[in-house]
Every structure is written in structure tokens, then in C-alpha cells.
Amino acid sequence: MPTVTIDGIKVEVEKNATILEAAQKAGVWIPTLCYHEAVSRSGACRLCMVELEGGDQKQLVTSCNYPVRHDLVVSTTSEQAVKARCGVMELLLARAPESEELKELAERMGVLQTSFPTVTESQRNCILCGLCIRVCEEVIGQSAIGFAGRGVDKAVAGPFRQPAEDCIGCGACAAICPVGTIRIRLHEEEQEIEISPFKSRNKLIVCEECGAMIISAQVSEQALRKIESIFAEFPHRLRLCPQCRKKQTAKKLEESKVFHKKVTVS
Amino acid sequence: MISTDAKFTSPNDIAAFARQLRNKSKAIPKVVRVCIGTGCAAKDSRKLYELFQEAARKSSRDVRVETKNVGCHGFCERGPIVVIDPGEIFYQQVEEPDVAEIFRETILGGRILERLLFEDPLTGKKATKAAEIPFYNVQKRVVLSANGLIDPTQITDYLAAGGYSALAKVISSMSPEQVIEQVEESHLRGRGGGGFPTGRKWRSCREASGNGKYIICNGDEGDPGAFMDRSIMEGNPHSVIEGMIIGAYAVGAEQGYIYVRNEYPLAVRHLTGAIAQTRKRGLLGKNILGSNFSFDIRINRGGGAFVCGESSALIASLEGKPGEPRAKYVHMVESGLHGKPTVLNNVETWTNVPKIINNGGKWFADIGTEKSKGTKVFSLVGKVVNTGLVEVPMGISLRRIVEEIGGGVKDDKKFKAVQTGGPSGGCIPAEHLDARVDFDELTKLGSMMGSGGMIVMDEDTCMVQVARYFTEFLQKESCGKCTPCREGLAQMLHILTRITKGEGQADDLDKLKALAELLEGTALCALGKTAANPILSTIRYFQAEYEAHIQQRRCPAKECKGLFRYKIDEEACKACGICLKNCPVDAIVGEKKVPHKIIQEKCTLCGTCWDKCPFSAVLKV
Numbered sequence A: 001m002p003t004v005t006i007d008g009i010k011v012e013v014e015k016n017a018t019i020l021e022a023a024q025k026a027g028v029w030i031p032t033l034c035y036h037e038a039v040s041r042s043g044a045c046r047l048c049m050v051e052l053e054g055g056d057q058k059q060l061v062t063s064c065n066y067p068v069r070h071d072l073v074v075s076t077t078s079e080q081a082v083k084a085r086c087g088v089m090e091l092l093l094a095r096a097p098e099s100e101e102l103k104e105l106a107e108r109m110g111v112l113q114t115s116f117p118t119v120t121e122s123q124r125n126c127i128l129c130g131l132c133i134r135v136c137e138e139v140i141g142q143s144a145i146g147f148a149g150r151g152v153d154k155a156v157a158g159p160f161r162q163p164a165e166d167c168i169g170c171g172a173c174a175a176i177c178p179v180g181t182i183r184i185r186l187h188e189e190e191q192e193i194e195i196s197p198f199k200s201r202n203k204l205i206v207c208e209e210c211g212a213m214i215i216s217a218q219v220s221e222q223a224l225r226k227i228e229s230i231f232a233e234f235p236h237r238l239r240l241c242p243q244c245r246k247k248q249t250a251k252k253l254e255e256s257k258v259f260h261k262k263v264t265v266s
Numbered sequence B: 001m002i003s004t005d006a007k008f009t010s011p012n013d014i015a016a017f018a019r020q021l022r023n024k025s026k027a028i029p030k031v032v033r034v035c036i037g038t039g040c041a042a043k044d045s046r047k048l049y050e051l052f053q054e055a056a057r058k059s060s061r062d063v064r065v066e067t068k069n070v071g072c073h074g075f076c077e078r079g080p081i082v083v084i085d086p087g088e089i090f091y092q093q094v095e096e097p098d099v100a101e102i103f104r105e106t107i108l109g110g111r112i113l114e115r116l117l118f119e120d121p122l123t124g125k126k127a128t129k130a131a132e133i134p135f136y137n138v139q140k141r142v143v144l145s146a147n148g149l150i151d152p153t154q155i156t157d158y159l160a161a162g163g164y165s166a167l168a169k170v171i172s173s174m175s176p177e178q179v180i181e182q183v184e185e186s187h188l189r190g191r192g193g194g195g196f197p198t199g200r201k202w203r204s205c206r207e208a209s210g211n212g213k214y215i216i217c218n219g220d221e222g223d224p225g226a227f228m229d230r231s232i233m234e235g236n237p238h239s240v241i242e243g244m245i246i247g248a249y250a251v252g253a254e255q256g257y258i259y260v261r262n263e264y265p266l267a268v269r270h271l272t273g274a275i276a277q278t279r280k281r282g283l284l285g286k287n288i289l290g291s292n293f294s295f296d297i298r299i300n301r302g303g304g305a306f307v308c309g310e311s312s313a314l315i316a317s318l319e320g321k322p323g324e325p326r327a328k329y330v331h332m333v334e335s336g337l338h339g340k341p342t343v344l345n346n347v348e349t350w351t352n353v354p355k356i357i358n359n360g361g362k363w364f365a366d367i368g369t370e371k372s373k374g375t376k377v378f379s380l381v382g383k384v385v386n387t388g389l390v391e392v393p394m395g396i397s398l399r400r401i402v403e404e405i406g407g408g409v410k411d412d413k414k415f416k417a418v419q420t421g422g423p424s425g426g427c428i429p430a431e432h433l434d435a436r437v438d439f440d441e442l443t444k445l446g447s448m449m450g451s452g453g454m455i456v457m458d459e460d461t462c463m464v465q466v467a468r469y470f471t472e473f474l475q476k477e478s479c480g481k482c483t484p485c486r487e488g489l490a491q492m493l494h495i496l497t498r499i500t501k502g503e504g505q506a507d508d509l510d511k512l513k514a515l516a517e518l519l520e521g522t523a524l525c526a527l528g529k530t531a532a533n534p535i536l537s538t539i540r541y542f543q544a545e546y547e548a549h550i551q552q553r554r555c556p557a558k559e560c561k562g563l564f565r566y567k568i569d570e571e572a573c574k575a576c577g578i579c580l581k582n583c584p585v586d587a588i589v590g591e592k593k594v595p596h597k598i599i600q601e602k603c604t605l606c607g608t609c610w611d612k613c614p615f616s617a618v619l620k621v
Ligand SMILES: Cc1cc2nc3c(=O)[nH]c(=O)nc-3n(C[C@H](O)[C@H](O)[C@H](O)COP(=O)(O)O)c2cc1C
Pocket: B189, B190, B191, B192, B193, B194, B195, B196, B218, B219, B220, B221, B222, B223, B306, B307, B308, B309, B310, B311, B312, B344, B345, B346, B347, B349, B350, B451, B525, B526, B527
């Protein structure tokens, strides 16, 4: 197993592990944005740059996708590495000036402000890291969104920049978005979930008991297809909100007298 | 005797067939070659070809005339070009009405039409042959040697000119190892921009484990104004294919791809035709020339984005994915197309290969400088007298290209800079005009070899505008995947734009330099890494010009609108009243016989008077 010496700390990692994984093992923090362990690597945001030492030349590389194939000496604190990461962060702050999440990460890196004006506006506050696209394709299996355009016109959108038709309203993109730009909006009147900024809308299942909005109908359907349940009540239970589900389960238990008198509900 | 469309089953067939073809062609005494390269075709040279054919058909005289469409001659400035054999008589700027006379006088009568010959503007001497024209005799044509001679749609033309003899040599007498040794000995470096040693690339791929290796030809040529690769693919497609087959033999590949940009339909057509002919002849496909080596080539059309020429983006595009670059921490020679070991080379690189095999690596290495061998094709454009496609030996000075081949700067203007290396190249000023064409020397000067763009700029060119133009191009062509390139280029363009508007700020140059450094260090692919070259090189050589814009709100080249004024030269003004009539804001006063004047307070600097004055009496000051 190759050894990675990172800021002086030595760790052994599997061959072809990444420098970032080695850093995690060594307890060294490297800021990341377009990286998430649930999806494939992209290397797009360039925030995780570190400096490779040794060999014939020093070299800046992205730690999230640089494979360790032999022993490496890495610095996350060299002047070049810090300058590179902070420079990238300043550009990102200019692009997404309203993201609190980004500001927090910048602060943790010691970047308190950006010297650049906001000049790119294809999609406000989106840093185009592509995590949403990858999670939608690789984890959810929908590929409802993708990149449209290129360069400064690039944006994340549904096909032909129209509302994403294949979106099932699961919200994985919103959950993975590192800058808080993708939001879930609930439309009470229409009983719909909207994923902004993709303008995709999905019907929600409403609790059969209390009328609370629970989950996108499509997500529930897909989940049901994936689960083989011998519990006949299951599909019905899914149509209840968690509160009502609890209540009904308790009631059913009470009726069946299975745990008669043994269970005390606190 | 080998029948005219027979399949070759042994390497010996090639030489025998070529001999046969040459004997046959001796029987046709007259040949007319009409250039259908990019420049000439734009001036409707195809029509000339048809007229010559018709004339030949209708001629009552008992003389056999062969009419050929040929690829770019390079001297596009003087197109359409028609060359007549015997005698290699070189006619330029030929027009439709000339065809009948050429046919009667030159082809049938053997007399030369003086008025269609090239006349040296300096000496007034007429040139009968191309070789007598400075534009050509300073060049060294290796890659382009058959362009302008052979009909690219006929494999027989290529064979008669010695085509596929290198392949025959490789298959009959060389091991893959020996092929690689020759390429290594030649010190051939990639012509697509990076200048990576081709032999080393091939060796790594040969040594990489795994089967199903690939060979790719990069014919994306996205540099604006460049047409080197286009002219080769259109004018001599077989030379590219032969190079690829030899490469495949050397590294052990079975499948090849040629990636051509969609805007090159003629290149696609000629390559497609050439591949079909090669297959039929047993030069591609199973058991090439009767050996146990098999290889085939497919053509892929690129979507036309500049970034698709970048190796990893090209591969993504071939795989049917969006044409975006990927990390190359694992080299393509180990894991390229579909994860298989892959060799990607540029069109011109491939074309050099048969020459190297035929003449030996040493022959190639004898041309050029210590670290840059062979020749390089450039598309010479801009403010130069002779624009066109030129091939020069490495090591020739930029001065000789601009002054001797290019004939100097147009309209007696002063030379200011020559831009090499494509959009992310740099500008080289007059004081370095004696620099040699050499990968490392051009890089040291802040420019690069690139794939062969060469733009000459005169004294009226504003270097801030030049930087802005290329930055804008790159900003538009950036794929937008990575932060520094997408955001950094937008920031740089923002700064440059404000400088050209006279709104520059004191620390703008420092900001540009810091951004340049950031891009070079952190961008994902070479587009972003080199994108600041136009800015850095113009700051390096023309800093005073930037400062004039920023500090004095003045554009010394008088190109940036608003940063200079118009004034009427009283001596030159004939008081004709044209400017006065045309000024849209009535900012000009004057009467008959009284020199006119511009009221500066009213003038909006639209430039109408400057355009309209028939006596050039309006000056930019
Ligand atoms: C943005 C960009 C565009 C490129 N475009 C081309 C191109 O159009 N043609 C080409 O041959 N190489 C192009 N290259 C270089 C290729 O990535 C690659 O280095 C080259 O094709 C390798 O072949 P060579 O070694 O024969 O030069 C480009 C590189 C970059 C970064």
C-alpha cells in the first residue's frame, strides 16, 4: 500500500485511493464543494487543490480525484496551494454572493471577502458544481436535469431549459446542493412540490387522515415498486403522515391486543 | 500487370502498381491542375475546373488533356491558382474568361500568358513556376509536398506519387519496435499544440497493458482562421490515413477514429472516399497487404466547439458524452477511449509519419533546431501582403516568414506584432522578429507554437483590443466546467473591456496578472491554463499601451472608440462638404472653399467623417 505524507502526517491508503481520502484518514481538512462520497468525482470546482511535492516539479492538483498510485508527499498549506484555493473561493463568492453556506465555508478557509464584482449571472447563486446532476443520475436514476449551454452561459436545467419533466420531486438535489441554492417549495393550494430553480412540479400525497402534505406521489410509487412488502397494510400506511401513521399503528396494536397491557405509551 | 482496381495482397504490389501508373501517365502529355482549396474555392475555382473540362472535351485537336482538382497550393492571396504541365506553369488570379485563352494558347499552343504570371512587386520580375516565387522558394514543403499536385479523390494519384510505400516498407521489413525507433529518432513533436514527443507517446501506449487499443486523429482544428489541417485533410487525405495505419501497427491498435469538425464537409467527404478506396485495396481492414495485421478507421464528426479539440474532451465526445475535459492524472496512453490505451495525434503529426518512415528518422531530425525538428505548416493571415498556407523548416526566423514569404506588411504600414499559437498564444513584437520558429523559443517569448496560426498586426492595431478579442473568444469557448476558467475569464474580460472604454483602474494590470496566475495554476484543462497568454504577452511587450489607456484615457493605436479624437487636416481638406452632409449630429461646420472643422463638444466619435472623406483629410488624433 502506498504511503501519503500529507502536511507531515504519514498515512497508508489503498492503491488508487484519492489524496482527499488520504487527507480524511490523516485528519487533515481540505475544503470541497463539488465532491460528495455518494456520487462520482468531477474535479470541477477546483477548491480542493493541494500541492504535490517531490518528483521533478511541484504541481497543483485537485485532491478529490488525484489517484494515489505510489508514495506521495502532499502539502495543503504551501503558499501556492493556499493561494490557489483562496483565489478560487474569491471567484465563487463573486458568482454566488448570496449563499450563506458559501460564505461560511469561505470564512472557515480564512476568506472574508472577494475582490471581484459579480459578472456572471447565467444562474444566480449557483456555482455549477454539478452535484445535483450527478445525484439525480447516479443515485436517483432519473437524469431529470443536466447542464445547458457552456462557459458563462452554462446553467443547470431540465432539457431545453424547460421544466424538468422527469423530475419526481424527491429533493435529492436540494439535499446535496452545497450552497443552498436548490430549494424545495411546497404549494399548499395545488398540493404540489416544486424544485426551484428547475420549475418542475409534482403532485404530493396528502395524509388521508389529517390532510398534511407528505411526499411526492411519484417518489412514493417508485419506493413501493422497489420494496416487497408482505405487510398488506403497507401501501395504505404510506398514505398517512408520520403522526397519523404512529397513531394508527398504536390503535391497531391496541385492537389486536398483541402487547396487551405490556406497553405503556409515555 | 495489376488491374486498376485490384486488392493488394502483398507489400510488393504497391511499388509495382505505382510504376505502372507512372508509365501510364506519361502517355497523357497535358495536365491542368485547378486548386479547389479553401481560398480558391471561395473564388469559385470549381467553375474554372468545369470550364477546363468542357474545353478539353470539346477540343477538336487530338491531344489528351487531363484536368485535375487539387488541394490547397497555399498562395490563397493570389487564387484561383491553375498549374499547367508540362512546364509547371503557374497561373494566378485566373478568372472564367481566361479559361478559353489558357486552353488555346498554353495547353494547345505551348505559349505562356504573361499577364497571368506572378509578378514580384519589388523587382517586377515575372515567375513562370511556383519555385521562382519568393512566397514558395523560402518554404520547405514536406507535409504539403503533394498538395496541389494530386487529386485528393483518387487513390491512384497518391499511389503514383509514392503513397503507401511507407506502409509497404513497414509491413514488409519493420517490426513495431523499429517503427517506434524511427519516430523517436526523428524527434517528431505533436503538431496539435502541445508539442509532446510523438515517439514517446507511441512507446508508452505500446507498453501499456491491455488489448483493444485505439488510434485517434485530431482534426477538430478550432482555432479561428486556421486551415492547416483542413487543407491536408481536403488536399491529401491518404497521407493522414497512411500515417494512422503505420501508427496502429506500431502501438498494436485495431481501431482508429478521425475526429473532424462538422464545418469541414469537404474534408469529411474526401476522407470518407479515401477510407473506402483504402479498404477496397486491402490497405485497411483485415490482413492488411496480406499480413496478419488488421486495422480499420471510422470518421466522427465533431460538434464544432473549440474545446472539443482538447484530448480528453474529444474522447468524451467520441464516447457520446458532453465534450468536456476530464482530469488527466492517468494518461490516455494508459486509459483513453473507453478506458483503453489510446494514441491521439494531430492531422499534421500523422502526415509526417510516412515521410519519416520513407526517408528515415535521421533525415527528419536533420531539419530544424536542436529540439524542434522537421517543418511546420502555418496559416499566415492578417496585415501581410501574401496571406496563405505556408510550410517552413523549423528554425526559420519569424522575420523571414513575415517579410519574405508574406511579402511584408500591407499598405506600407509599420509592423507591430505577430501573434502565434492560436487564441491562447501570444503576441511577439518587432524586437523579437528574429526569433526562430521553435517550440521552446516561442514559449520563452510568452507565445507558443500552437497548431500553426500566425496573424500579422500592423501599427494601427491596439494591443489591448487584441487581448480583449482573444479573451472574449476563449470566454465564449470555455466549456464552463471549472471555476477558474469560467469565472476567471469573465473577470478578465470585464477588466479588459473597461480598459478599452477608458474606464481602467490603477490596479487593473496587477489584477489581470493575479488572475492569469490563478488560471494557469488551477484550471482543469489547457484551455484555461493557457488562456491568459494573450493578456500576459501583450502586457509584457506593450505595457505602455495599457498604461496610456488606463492613465491618460488614450488609445495610442487609435482603435478604441472614445480614446482618440477626429480632426480635419486643413491642408488636405478640399471643402467638398461630404463629411458635413454625413455627420449624424451636425458636429461639422464649414463652407465652400473653407476647410471644415469638427466641433469637439458635439462630436460623438462615430467615425462617419473618417469613413466618408474621399481625401483622407480626417485624422485620428
Ligand atoms: C482547448 C484546446 C483545443 C485544442 N484543439 C486542438 C485541435 O483542434 N486540433 C489538435 O490537433 N489539437 C488540439 N488540441 C491539442 C490536443 O489536446 C492534443 O494535445 C493533440 O491533439 C495531441 O496531438 P499531437 O501530439 O499530435 O499534437 C487542443 C488543446 C486544447 C487545450
